[in-house]
Every structure is written in structure tokens, then in C-alpha cells.
Amino acid sequence: xxxxxxxxxxxxxxxxxxxxxxxxxxxxxxxxxxxxxxxxxxxxxxxxxxxxxxxxxxxxxxxxxxxxxxxxxxxxxxxxxxxxxxxxxxxxxxxxxxxxxxxxxxxxxxxxxxxxxxxxxxxxxxxxxxxxxxxxxxxxxxxxxxxxxxxxxxxxxxxxxxxxxxxxxxxxxx
Numbered sequence: 001x002x003x004x005x006x007x008x009x010x011x012x013x014x015x016x017x018x019x020x021x022x023x024x025x026x027x028x029x030x031x032x033x034x035x036x037x038x039x040x041x042x043x044x045x046x047x048x049x050x051x052x053x054x055x056x057x058x059x060x061x062x063x064x065x066x067x068x069x070x071x072x073x074x075x076x077x078x079x080x081x082x083x084x085x086x087x088x089x090x091x092x093x094x095x096x097x098x099x100x101x102x103x104x105x106x107x108x109x110x111x112x113x114x115x116x117x118x119x120x121x122x123x124x125x126x127x128x129x130x131x132x133x134x135x136x137x138x139x140x141x142x143x144x145x146x147x148x149x150x151x152x153x154x155x156x157x158x159x160x161x162x163x164x165x166x167x168x169x170x171x172x173x174x
Contacts, residue, residue, distance in 0.1 A: 001063070029068070033046055033100065038132065038133060039097055045071070047071045047087060047099050047100070048068070048073065049073055049102055050062070050074055051102065052119070074119070075120045078121040079123075080121060080122065080127050083126060085121065085124060085127050097133065099136070101135050102137070150170065154168075
């Protein structure tokens, strides 16, 4: 939305900055989601798990789900049956093949993580372990967003990928 408004309000500046389009990223994301489906489906049912309307990210969650064609859900919209994540609908339970996770990891399964959480779905981790569902933004992946890793990113990139960072980060010391 910000890009659309900016391109209309400041078309010359927007053009001069050579702003890259976002569509290729979202196409790649959709392809990744298809590949992650545990049941090797061409058209998996994908749910974008949101923290709900009280969250500061809710508009972004809703916009992203609509743009990608995924169903926007909250933890209470899902249940686990026979190690599969199911979405509650008026027509009954429908299997969910991939969950695009937005809440922090510790809130995704009150049975195994944060027991007071009302954001997650009980049994989700068991379903993941048994291969009944895939989670994009894997549980625990928020760890790499921690500022503590900033000083180590150049070395990690070199050790893991054998190359330098494509875009240097902010100078950071530990």
C-alpha cells in the first residue's frame, strides 16, 4: 500500500529510485509454500496464522493473506485431529497442509510451549513432528532476528554458504 501511494504521489522520485517490484518475491514465496506441503500437493490448503485483530500486525496479516490467496486464521480457528491440523469451517473440518506462522514461536502451542497462550493451537507441534503439517517460519526461527547474531553474520555466511554477505549489515561488535 505504501508503495502504491508513494508511486502516485511522487512518481518521478519513485521512478528515479528504481524501486524493485515485490511481485517476484511473492511468487517465489507461493512456490516455496507449495514445495513445503507435506503431502506433495499441487494446490495445498494454506493458512496464515495471525495473532488476531488486537495485534499491531493484523492489517499486514490480513493484507498478506488476501494478496497470496491464503486463509487468515487465529489459533482458535484450527484444531488438531490424528496429527493433522484442521481448519474449523461451517461445513466441518478441512485439512490444512501448510501454516504460515506469524505469532512468536512460544505462543503457537499451549500444550508444549507457553501454557497460558490463547494465540496458538494445542497439539500443533505434535502434528509438525508427525509430518501432518508444515510450518513456514519454522518454530524457533525468530532466534536469528536477535541482535546478538549481527556481529557474527559475516562469518556465518562465509562458513555456511562459502561467500560474503550480499548486503553488509550495520557495524556491530560483541
